[in-house]
Amino acid sequence: MTAMTVEEFRREVKQRRGERRRGAPKYPEALVAFAVQHAQLARASGRSLSAAASELGLNSVTLGAWLRLSGDAPHGRLREVVVEAAPEVQPTASIGLEVTTSSGHVVRGLSIADVAALLRALQ
Numbered sequence: 001m002t003a004m005t006v007e008e009f010r011r012e013v014k015q016r017r018g019e020r021r022r023g024a025p026k027y028p029e030a031l032v033a034f035a036v037q038h039a040q041l042a043r044a045s046g047r048s049l050s051a052a053a054s055e056l057g058l059n060s061v062t063l064g065a066w067l068r069l070s071g072d073a074p075h076g077r078l079r080e081v082v083v084e085a086a087p088e089v090q091p092t093a094s095i096g097l098e099v100t101t102s103s104g105h106v107v108r109g110l111s112i113a114d115v116a117a118l119l120r121a122l123q
Contacts, residue, residue, distance in 0.1 A: 009031065039053070097110045
């Protein structure tokens with residue numbers, strides 16, 4: 001089979017599927033190989049198996065099975081995770097609590113200890 005595009009693949013799948021409502025038709029090895037290669041490239045670029053299957057006009061279960069048969073399981077691969085330290089937040093004068101009294105006075109920029117002292121004084 002010559003080089004194929006995704007659109008040609010979709011047409012071939014649609015033709016093989018025909019009017020079937022259930023059950024998968026048999027696909028030639030060349031079509032399966034094309035789908036597996038497309039899924040591998042899609043996954044390498046960060047797209048999901050489901051997205052690759054949708055692009056090809058296939059069920060993700062079918063594409064996943066083809067990947068497993070090819071020796072490239074869609075799940076269970078380890079991926080590198082880079083953990084970075086959270087940036088330190090420097091306290092500024094604008095950070096603090098705000099208290100509004102029943103008479104409408106607003107006090108801003110207080111620490112928790114200052115709020116507690118203010119509330120005790122207002123009792």
